[in-house]
Amino acid sequence: METVLGIDLPTWWFLLIGALISGYGILDGFDLGAGAIQLFFRKEESRRIALNAIGPVWDGNEVWLVIGAGSLFAAFPLVYGTILSVFYLPFILFLVAIIFRAISIEFRSKEKMKWWRQLWDISFCVSSIVISLLLGLILGNLIQGIPLNAKHEFIGRLRDFFNPYALLVAITVLSLFMMHGAMYLIMKTEDRIFARLTVMANNTSKFFILCFMATSMATLIYVPHMTDIFKSHPELFILPIAAVLIVLNIRRSIEKRQYRRGFVSSSITTALLLILFAMGLYPNLVLSNADPQGNISIYEAASSTGSLKTMLLIAFIGMPLVATYTVFMFWTFRGKVKLEEHSY
Template sequence: METILGIDYPTWWFLVIGGLFSGYAILDGFDFGAGAWHLFFKKELNRRIALNAVGPVWDGNEVWLVIGGGALFAGFPVMYATLFSSLYIPFMLFLIFIIFRAISIEFRGKEEMLWWRKLWDVCYSISSIMLAFLLGVVLGNVLQGFAIGENYQYTGSGFFEFLNPYAIMTGVTTLALFMAHGAIYLLLKTEGAMFEKLTNLLQKGMIFFMVSFAITTLYTLLYIPHLSDDFKSAPVLFAVPVLTFLSIANVPRLASKKNYKLAFFFSSLTISLLLVLVAVELYPNLLFSTVDPKYSIDVYEAASSERSLGIMLLFVAIGGPLVLGYTFFVYRTFRGKVKLDDHSY
């Protein structure tokens, strides 16, 4: 099996996809979180400021989702097919809500009527909440495992089987994390009375996240034992959860000092470390079978041919810096506090 720096191609592709989805979670996470807070702002001016804080970047953030989905399909087609057939309903709901969210942002300012703007405010906020929740639901199901039988066939029967207790807890935790992340981002983009309101909302968001995260972590340790196997076999991996807890603790500490730039950095780092933790818990599996572990899908069974992976890794080496450069350019261009003008939402 061919390797780069001693790491085989399927593992490299596993890392690439993890990096892409981490980037997506960080970038779209804060604008989902900002949208989840939207109805907490009562004044029209504040709602417009909140919308314009994410307005220049939200569609660019979703580029990471498109690339991540494409990379998953190209690199691990077996896993892609099984995952989407198993979680068809949440993925379709995700697609519906992401369309409604985009429509809400673009349509809200097209008419002056109060009822029109309130309608799209509600659609925007509910869509943002549901998108964050559904991402967590998918993650919770991946962590817990699926009813996968022979030939990678999904054997589950329940229409809403994906809404199991663990998936719901993971969905709520994801929503809470994104709300805290989004509140910090809005603090970087606002000032005055709205800024003061957001400092209170951030405190509530952090409490919401810490409580939900503690409950989900306890449930994981008690009822999802296969996720801790790698930590038992390699104690050095405990460095990942330790770093994660330290990163989480740094967010409220820095926020209390009003150092919101560093707080945003650590909330982003927290999202990345939590996904690293997920990767450690899963690898080498991609999907765990609850029917029989022998039916689980790992990175080697699910991967495309080595030749295909090698060619695609070359494209990643070229295209990755371009995507990062584009993202950096956009955020540098629109840095600073939001100022409304005639072209604002």
């Protein structure tokens, strides 16, 4: 197996796709969280401020998801095809929710009627919640394993997706995004909406910690294969310990009203949880809970060596450009939100 800097090509792509998904989770996570709490704002001005806090950046944040999906298709086409065929209904609902979320943001300010704006506020909130829950549902099923036979064909039923563990992960993802979004909005607002958001950040952080504890216990009890790597490499146990400490630091930051530090901590939490997920899977990308022969490893699913090398070179050039653009975008729209004539 050809290597680059001592790491084989499939592993490089496993790491790159993981980085892209982590970037999407951190960046679009606060967008989705801000949408999920939109209806908690009762005044028109507050809703507009919250919407304009994410208005300049939400579409750029979704670029990370597009690049991640494209990279998965290019590097691991077998996994891409399997996941899409297994989760076809959740992904259809996901796309519908993304469409409604986008048009909710763009259509809301086109008319001044109260019913019109309330309609799109509801659409924006519901679509953000649906997207968050679907992401968690897919993640929970991938952690637990999906029923595949030796030919990587789905042999389960639709209702299998809605198992208790996957639903718990879905609620945990939603709670994380709501907390993440509340703290982002705190950094972008002031006065009354700032005060209301501090209460939301406090409540959503407590909700997330409860979900985090429940999901962690459920994983240890019902999904023991996710901890196998720590048995063979006990030095890696520092990562789940770090995750727990970072989660506790979120509460500490909120209590001390250090919301920027809390936002950074929730970003790190998102990345650490996805890293732990990846560590539990590696070297597999898809686990089968029906037949071990149905597992799909990165080596089985990888494209040709030539394709992986060429795309890796493009990725090493393209990813820093995307990261630079993201930093530039946030730097350009830094500071508190001020409503203007052309605001949403």
